[in-house]
Amino acid sequence: MPELPEVEVSRQGISPYLVGVTVKSIEVRTPKLRWEIPYDLKKLEGQVIRHITRRAKYLLLATDVGTAIVHLGMSGSLRVLDAPMAPGKHDHVDLFMSNGRVLRYNDPRRFGAWLWCDKGQEHAVLANLGPEPLSDEFTAEYMIERAKQKRVAIKQFIMDNKIVVGVGNIYANESLFTSHILPYRETGSLSAAEWHTLVQEIKTVLEHSIQQGGTTLKDFAQADGKPGYFAQELRVYGKAGQPCPECGAEIAEQKIGQRNTFFCRICQH
CATH class of the missing domain: 1.10.8.50 (Helicase, Ruva Protein; domain 3)
Structure with missing residues (x-):
């Protein structure tokens, strides 16, 4: 399964194409991965992705109204497409961006997650986590x-x-x-x-x-x-x-x- 380095590499890979760009629309083809994909994820639409960070194995796509939380699960991956193209069997979520690109989430085993957290709130999946291993707090x-x-x-x-x-x-x-x-x-x-x-x-x-x-x-x-x-x-x-x-x-x-x-x-x- 993707571990911390794989998730960090994904963050670095997608950030140049998404940060500072507006989400035009989101398409969810599979309503349930590890958990139900919340309807609130629609709040991404019309929002600029301000920054993309990582906490543990979660990717956090932050906007002015809240944050999309993405977990790659056992087999998930993210790809940036230069233009929309027909989805495959395991392509479950697409973010259509204002620059014409598409962030596509693929997950054959469907153990990953797309969640939403309103600005100023803390999601339960991020609570009670220890320090990051590459931080100064980990000694x-x-x-x-x-x-x-x-x-x-x-x-x-x-x-x-x-x-x-x-x-x-x-x-x-x-x-x-x-x-x-x-x-x-x-x-x-x-x-x-x-x-x-x-x-x-x-x-x-x-x-x-x-x-x-x-x-x-x-x-x-x-x-x-x-x-x-x-x-x-x-x-x-x-x-x-x-x-x-x-x-x-x-x-x-x-x-x-x-x-x-x-x-x-x-x-x-």
Whole structure:
């Protein structure tokens, strides 16, 4: 599924074509994705998109009257078309812009979302979220404080959006590997030095992935139609049974929190 880097790459991809442009109309072909698409989304019509930001894995298209909230779900993608064209089977939402372009939302599995939040309000999906992993608020000291008296596996802990947003399964696996920390260790077992290393590695892995264009999975492509490139550099994710890139031992796989987890028993401890 698209994770934080893929969503950030999408934001960067669509922003130059939409920011400062008026939404002429919106066409919703599928009334229900993960949730019902609210009628209030029609408030976009006639509004200028002032800016496009990201919170966790949500894209926020802000106008003077409110904000459209977009989630790509498991298989969603956004494309900017130079002109209207016939929709495909899984093209569920179109924004027709005053510059002639079309923002098209495609989602084969329909686990994504289009929501609306009036100006001055906070939508429930954005409440109770932890800090952004690339922000100054995400520090080792913050994580140490949040981890007090917790006995959950470290991989589950860093994937909890109430603790820190956007560290999805791929990047949790990769960050723990480069930190040399076993994913099933309890949070309370990490030293302060290990917390500092892990926080820095999470930032480094996510930043590098964004620079490379996101991780290409079978359902994702960038807004300009080009695939991401970071998948070529994944070190352990999806590589069970293959040799560890550092020591050559076999990459192990097990379920942690119902998610496939990949690690090296030699390099990680």
